[in-house]
Amino acid sequence: MTNVMDVFTEDNLQYQFYPVSSGSVQFKVRATNDAHIALTMGPQETEPMYEVMIGGWGNAKSVIRRNKTKPDKVEIETPNILNGGEFRGFWVRWDSGIISAGREGEAIPFISWSDPEPFPIQYVGVCTGWGATGTWKIEDGAEFDTPDKLEYKFGPVAAGALDFEYRGPHNCHVCLTTAPAEVDPMYEFIIGGWENTQSVIRYCRQKPDKVTVPTPGIMNANEFRKLLIEWRCGRLLVRDKVSGAVIMEWVDPSPFPVTHFGVRTGYGARGNWKIAHFSKSGALPLPPSAPVAAPLYSSPPGYPGGPAPAGGAGSWINVSGGQVPPGAVVGGQDCSGEPLYVIRAQHEGATLPGKLVPSHGCAYVPWGGLEHGKPEYQVLVGGPNNWTPTSGSNIPPGAFPGGQSEDGEPLFIGRVRHEGSMTTGKVQPSHGVCYISFAGQELGFPEYEILMS
Structure with missing residues (x-):
């Protein structure tokens, strides 16, 4: 079972980026031409970068490009591969430097290229252009299991929140780090530990724990528990996603930049997880309720109708x-x-x-x-x-x-x-x-x- 994120891309060739932690992304797209997929190390167009362009050149060809440079690494004829009136399903995979794309339901890719100098991919971007807008349905991460092994599985984060579901008898462990590894500094959240009786927040794997709260029966081996971990400016929160209730909270006086999360189980527990990699949930601010007053001045430099900015480019x-x-x-x-x-x-x-x-x-x-x-x-x-x-x-x-x-x-x-x-x-x-x-x-x-x- 997967979550699906709906995305709309304008005719502007500007990528919208989302984190991924597996070696593939599945999606459906409705566009007349030029559905572009970027694979990067960060949430922006920076080198190194792969681009898979599906239905380019008037919906006639598809290519794989590295670092936005020509010649393209591979080019094939794919006439009418996209359709502006219906969704078409595709997948893009990366494994040991092999970048490939295929149609939904087909195991054999229609385009593939092997990079002799691969790099780790942590983000996927989507965009449209050259006269086309796009409507996308991007599948989020599938369910996965963690064994009774106390070894973290890592993925990147793009925001100050991790939205997930956990099904297991006890010992749901989540960490936040600066790298895809158990390195200090590190926050750890042990939810339903000690035979499902209490939960803690731990810093740098050290005791005493920063927070300890009784949580008897918080986990269930037969049903998913929806949880949300948030971090902003050193304030760490663990919430019940359904009720919004705060389960644990701690403020770190010297916070560090979080770039990755890890999940694991142990002490006799195996876990089944759903990680919402594309989620933008959390404490999102609301727009101000007061109306914006009418302008009391002429347009400043750079605003529509105003003069160009003074001094410098931009x-x-x-x-x-x-x-x-x-x-x-x-x-x-x-x-x-x-x-x-x-x-x-x-x-x-x-x-x-x-x-x-x-x-x-x-x-x-x-x-x-x-x-x-x-x-x-x-x-x-x-x-x-x-x-x-x-x-x-x-x-x-x-x-x-x-x-x-x-x-x-x-x-x-x-x-x-x-x-x-x-x-x-x-x-x-x-x-x-x-x-x-x-x-x-x-x-x-x-x-x-x-x-x-």
Whole structure:
């Protein structure tokens, strides 16, 4: 049994990435042509990278490409392989450097290539273009078992949450790490341990446990238990996915960036798992309920109808829903290790610089003492990435403009280190600080870095 994620891709050749932990992905796609699949090490278009292009060149050919370079590694004729009026099923596999793709229900691939220098694949991306949009149904990970062996099976994470189901008599073990291995630092969650009587949170495999709670009968050998583990800025939560109730909670004063999870069973228990690799569940913020005020100023540089940005290259691209366009400027990283991108968005008559957290499906801007989620925003693309330390109202010559306050004051793009993160925000010269949005609040810092043209 599998979960299915519905995805829509526009006619823009911009990949949407999702983590995978197995050596294959199964999907159905409805498109007239050019269904593209990327296989990468991270959630963006970076080398090394494989691309499987199905139904390209007017739905006539399919190719495999490495690192977006020509000549293509392999090319075959596949006339009418896609259809804009119906879903067609496919699979893409990778094993020991062999990249292959086939049709649903067929074991033999219709295209295949062996890379003499393979790399580990942890993300899959999908996109459409060249006149085509696409509707996708991507299968999530299938059920799998863990033996009574106390050995972790690892997979990558893309966000600050792990959504899973577990069926077993006891000893559901989950770890969060910086690599696909048992390395320190590491968080461990033992749920239903000690013969299904208690659960703990453990740090770096050391005792005493950080949290111990009684959980008699929490696991069941005959039915799946739906659970959610969340981590954000050092706050770790284990929730019951059905009721939302918190089972365990602990705050790490020195959090580390989590990149992988592991699962295992032992002490006489075997487990059956369903991991929602593509899930975006968790504590997702809601858009602000207050209406956006009408603009009180002329369009700032880069906005539609406004002048071009002053100084330096770069442009502001309209995006929504957590999407990251190619060439987006990385401004920092969240405490989970996820990259944060430089954005700006309109709020209460202002155009405010802020941060994009792709896994949350929205951007954030600071204003009025609060953090405001924005499902629609602009991302800085192809711009500078030169940051200079400064303080107070000292705006160095050549600082990159980021927007305007509701009163028309120019705002700039800054960033600060805070609680294990490097977070981008707005510099307001008249206030002498860089404001960032963080954990629901607007926080001001007199010492910060500013983005230069």
